[in-house]
Structures are given as structure tokens and as C-alpha cells.
Amino acid sequence: MLDARKDFPFLDRRVNGSPLIYFDNAATTQKPRLVMDALLDVYSSGIANVHRAVSFLAEEVTERFEGGRETVARFIGAQSREVVFVRNSTEGINVLCGMLGRSRPLRVLTTTLEHHSNLLPWAAHGQVDFLPWTPDGRIDLDALDEKLAAKPDLVAIARASNFLGVLHPVREIIAASHAAGVPVLVDASQSIAHERHDVRELDCDFLVFSGHKIYGPSGTGALFIRNDWLETLRPFFIGGSMIKEAHALSYTENDIPHRFEAGTPNIEGAVALAAALDYISSLGMESVAAHEAELIRYAKCRLAQLPAVALLGPAPGEPCAPLVPFQVRGLDPGAVAKLLGNRANVIVRSGFLCAQPAHDQLGVGPTVRASFGIYNTKAEIDCMIETLQAIVRVM
């Protein structure tokens, strides 16, 4: 039994006498006290800019910042030079898009089930082809070889769908893509907080995630670039910090990975992100996964018992990310989300969940999404179900 609740101060808050029930973890996660402490400690110890000055303070802060990079690298099984700090997954994908597509428009194979951030950048700067998927979100792997035969420049795929929660078989996709000579980007935004990721085991070329979805601060994230790509890619952002020397019309690039990080980075964010990753590692990724698998199984089973509720995505009991999209007959999703919040402090997401093409393809309107994290409990799910029952009872 995972006992993370004591580490999250937001659970002490009372609204109308009741605690918050936060089920919007797929959008962002709450922060443990350790992360807050890490942020505060950077400021209270004294901040300095990294990599530039020779003062003991600058060296100290640089050490903490680079220590953060090492922690991120360790967390995903990478070397620290393969980790580029970014603001979030969206920025990571756009940076990669800019670097890979520097000389010519890219041809990218992806799916319409992707988050807008792993779809629109590719479509905006090149051609996009789509792997077909079933109504419950499973990618049709039979079509993969045929699509790869067209030799796209990249396969860009999420491990977990932020809309349906389906887990894509990224290992198989990577193996098939590499066999066809096509590199692969894994968008780990929705999976990083829920299962172990090892970039060597996955054998992906690129991987990206946002820190705020794994209990870290907003404005942090990492783009993994595998070693053999590092020398071939030219920086997307140009400016301070990414150069060794500069002249009026030319510059020499800094060492890897600093050449990919122009400008002053989010120093305290990197330190706090490392604290978040250390925290979740201390809980044990397997324990986290088991806890959340039980939550999502329970939530789906209970929701499925409500006649007015229609579930989308994998059936109850099937493996999936800890999130469940649903609709309530006769009631618009925004109203459901508002009612759950007003009546029981249950915070869920509604709308197109940054996956409008996927909604369109399924022919469904906007949805409600409940997504779970390490601090959630079955009792909280019961509360959501009881509130939903009260809402639908009057229909």
C-alpha cells in the first residue's frame, strides 16, 4: 500500500469543510513538500547564474543544477550529456522538430490520437502520415510495416494516450522502425509518472517529458537525445550560454548538452525536478504502478456500473494509464466537471483534452477525464461516484 498522502500539503486544504480530491493528474500533478523545500532551498541558500562565474556561489549552484541533470539521466537510464533541459514536452518536441527539420521539411509518422503537442508541430513544418487505431485506442500494428516502407524521417508516438489512456507498444514500434531505418521519438508525458522508463531498454532515439506531470515544478522538462544524434544536430535556440566564443557574425558552439540550452535555464526548477524524481524513486516505481493500476481498475468498474455514464478507451481491467475519459448522457462535460467540483471538491478535466483530432475521429464530442496519481485513494473515487450518482439520479 502506497502511503504518499502525508507528503502532499495540498491535502490539508479544506474547501467548504472538505478536502480536495484531485483527479486531474494527467494535466498536472500536485507537489510533495520535498519539491517545495528544494525550490525554497535554492533561493534561501543564495542563487547565482550557472556555468558563467567563478565564485563559490556560482560553482555551488552550477553543481546543484548539473546534479539535477544527472538525476534526470539516472531516472530514464541515460547519460547526463544526453539530457537537454526544456520547459516542457511541447518545447522539447518543437526543439527537436526545429533541429531535425532544419534543412528540409520532415515526413513524420504518428497517430491522430496524439496530444496536440506531438501532432501540430510536425504538421506545421512538414508532412504527417498516420497509423490507424481502433475505437479503444489500439494502434493497428499490421499497418506499421507498410507505413514504414514509405521511409518517414521520424516516428513520433506517445507511450500513453492523454485522452484514452491506452498504452502504445512502443518497444515493438521502435524495433520495427529501426529495422526500417527510421528513428523514433517517445512522448513520455503521460507515462513518465506511472511506469519505469529506460531509454536503453526502449532503444528510442529521443524521449521527452514534462516535469510538472511527475510531481515536479512547472516549466521543467527534459528532452533525451541519444548519443549518436548529439553531434549531428545543430542547436535550435541560439544565444547566450550555448556558445564557447562569439564574434559579430559567427560563434563556436558550446559542449554538449549546453549547446542545446541557450539562455539562463530554470535553475531552481532543475533542482526541484531532481527532488521530485528522487522522491518517486524512493516510493518505488513498481509500487506506484501497482497502486495506480488498482485505482484505475476500480474507477472504471465503478463508472461502468452507472447507466448514464459512457466510458471510452480500454475496457475495465485492461492495462492502461491511470486515466479514464467518460461522458454523462444528457449533460455537457463542462457541467459535469463543474458539478463535481462544486459538490464534492472533485477536480476533473473536461473538453477535448488537447486531443481534438482523436475526439473527431471517434465521432464523440468533448469528454470528462478523471486521472489518478500516487496520492489518490479508492475512497476518493467512491466520493466521485456518489456525486455522479446524485447528478444522474435526477435525470
Place this chain on the structure above:
Amino acid sequence: MMSQLYSKLIGSLALPWVSVLTHSNFWQLYQRLRRDSFREACAPSRDEQLDRLQELLRFAYGHVPFYRERMDALGLPPKSIRSFEDFSRLTPTTKADIAANFPDRLTASEQTYKPWRYVSTSGTVERLTVIQDFRKRDLVRATQLLALDSATGYQPGMRYMEIPPDICRNVCGVADTVEPGVFGYFLEHAWARKLTDPEVVSNLRGMIERQLIYRLKLLPSFGAEGLVQQPATLDQYLQQIDNYRPHVLKALPAYLYLLALHMQERKLPPPRITGGLMPMGSSASPHMKAVIESAFGRGVHEDYGCAELGAIAAECGSKQGLHPFAGLFFVEIVRNGNAVRDGQLGRVLITDLYNYAMPLLRYDIGDVGILRRDPCKCGLPGDRLEIHGRLQDCLVAGDGDVVTPDRLTDLMIERSDVLGFQLELRDRRQAFLQVVPRNGKTANLDEIRKLMRDLLGSQLEIQARHVPTVLPEPGGKFRLVKNASAANGIL
């Protein structure tokens, strides 16, 4: 000629049949309400209105936990409410009450007019959901038509055009304004053998209503560019309006105003509109109305309503204020909880006399207005209502008087150097004013600051600056005045 014939066919043949097929009484209700020059809707006797109110109170007390507890707590059971004065002792129902008690504690324990349905407001400030039963839904439709009819003489079958405020599809997931043609939709689902699917039936019913009966043509909102639009864009809107030749054009007042200014500045002929113009989403300020009427050569007619209640009041041709549909709603104006004098500004409270699924008693709708009891030129007896904007947007003048958003809006846009503005009051002492100058010039900010101080008090520090445009709120409406400082305490 063809249009009149079509309208007659719709009214005499199609609608009676549609009513039978859909079990809807909306057409009959509408005809009953408009009888005797709208007297049935607008001018019931006080006794009739009190009877309906008492019946509703008895029902609410017997079936709705929230109201039973509230009446008990006040020692005010329905039998003790024998007059409107007695009724005014009941605490108003606020949006916070609805949020905290909806749905189960605010809805009736038995369903009398099934089926029920949820209705959500678009909510510029906050979104709200209520429940209406089938009878109320019919009444909402009937009163919406009644408002169009009363204001412009619109009849089903005539052409009707709307330019609604933008809606945030991606975030909110609200359906957009483009829907397939009714015949195409019918054929597509007939081919797929889905015509008996309840959702398809419901969609078809809505499409028939909008496309064939109301002949509603929706134009997209002006979008995210806000108050400053490209001339070519405005030309396109005018062209589309002219091509369609609607009887009624209903649009966000800011849109109508921008189109009107564009016509005036470029000396363009007005598009052909046979009936009149109606603001939607919010009311138009007096100066806006004057500009719009002058440019379009047609009258601007207000109506008043909201998603949770339906149409509450509409203007007659005399344009001396809105006639509340007193047969369906009981309208009060209060200030600090007490009824105001005739003609005095206060909060608008509405009691919906016909929503038995979710009774709303003395519902504080969030607007400020005035009730006038002197007779209207049109001869229709009963009160007239003036709506002066949202309570949250009201300010307090230096002399302690309430300044409505309409008053402030006109103070600004009557100036020849101001196209639009947004005033944000952080507190009683500090305000931020953004001014969109007119015709690419600069506005006299010093003069504007002085004007504002003269009205709102010399202690107010105003930071003013020019901006290229004012953007709409997420729901697409414009809030030209925002008051973050304890607006609820004003009235």
C-alpha cells in the same frame, strides 16, 4: 412574397404538425401568450400572478429540500406567504446556492413534466447548470419566439441571422456554429439506418427547428482580434448579411457597433434587413444603440433572458423599456435586500413561475436594473424593465452613486478619439485603463483620466495607456468594465 408565403405555410401547416409529432406545446403556448397584443404573457392580473407564485411555493416547499429548509429556517412556510410583500422576506437564491446544492437538493423529488434535461449557461463570469422539464423547455422556446415577435414582428419561416460571441471549442468543447444541412444529415443517417437513434432524432429535431422553421443562419464570431477588425472582414460580414436579407439580425452589441461605425466611416449603404436588430449576449449602451440604428437604418430592440430561465422580457415597438413576461416570471428589483422605489436602480431578482423541475425563487441573476411602473406608449399594462449591465461590472461614483457599465461605456465611446476601452478597477483607489484609439489616432489620455476622476472620485489613481485592441473574455463577450473590488457590496 415567397418569404411571406413560406412563413404562412410554416405557421399554419408545419408547426401544428411538428407539435403533434414531437408532443411539444411550444407553438400553442406561443400563440396563447401573444393573444390580445401580448397581454397573456406580459400583463396578467396581480391576483393571477400571486396564485401562480403560491402554487410554486407550495410545490417547492413540498418537493425541494433546499427551499423547504430555507423557508423553515425563516419561519416562512408557503401558507404564511399571502402577498408579494410576504414573499420578499424569502432570502434570494444566489449562484453560490445553486453551485452548492445542485442538482439533488435543488430539484424536485418527483418529476411532473418529463423528460428533464440539463441546461448549461455559457457564463462569461461563471458557468452554471440548471434543470428544466419538458413544459419549461416548451415555454423557453415559446418565449424566445415571443421576444423576437414582440420586438420585430418576426414569425417562424422568416429569415433570422445571428452572430453570436465566440465560443472556446478546444478548451470548453462547446459545439461550434457550423452544423450540417438538415437534408444531408437526414440522408447520411438514413443510409446508415440510424434514423431511429435517439441522438439522431434529437439532432434532426434541432436542425429542422433552426434551419427550416427559424431559417437561422449563423455567422462566425469576430474572433480573437477583438474590437479592432480589418475593414475587409467587416465588408464580408455586411455582404453576407445583405445577401441573406434577414428579418432579424441578432448579434453581440460590440459586433453591431463595429459594423455600424465601419458603415459610417466608409459611407456604406446598410445591408438589407427587413425587421430589426437585436443585441445578444448583453445589452447595448444608449450611444451604441443610436450609432447602430443610424447606420443600419433599422431599430435596435432589446430582449432579456438567460440560458437558465429563457427569455424573461422583451421590448415592444415603443422602445420604452422591456416588458417582463409577468405571466411566467416574477421580477423584483432590490437594493441591500429591500424593494426599491419605482425607477431606482437595484439588483434584479427573478422567480421562474413555471420551472417545476428546479424551482428558482428570487434568483439573483447578477444584473442590475430598474423597474418602471408608468404606462408604456404601446398601451400594454404592467411594469417595464431596464437592464443596465452586470452587477460585477458596476462601479461606485465619487458621490457614492452606482455607475453602471453602460454609463461608463457611453462616457468613453461618445468621444471621437475612442473606439473602445477596458477599465479594470483593482480596488477603490487604483484603476487600469486601456484605450483603443479611433481611426489610428491617439486618444487624449489626460482628458480621459480627468473625466474618469470626475465621475469616480479624485482619489482614484488611473494608469491609462493606448492598446491596439481589447480582447474578448474566454466566452467571447467583451467586458469593458471589470471591477475586482467588492462589487457585491454595492447594491
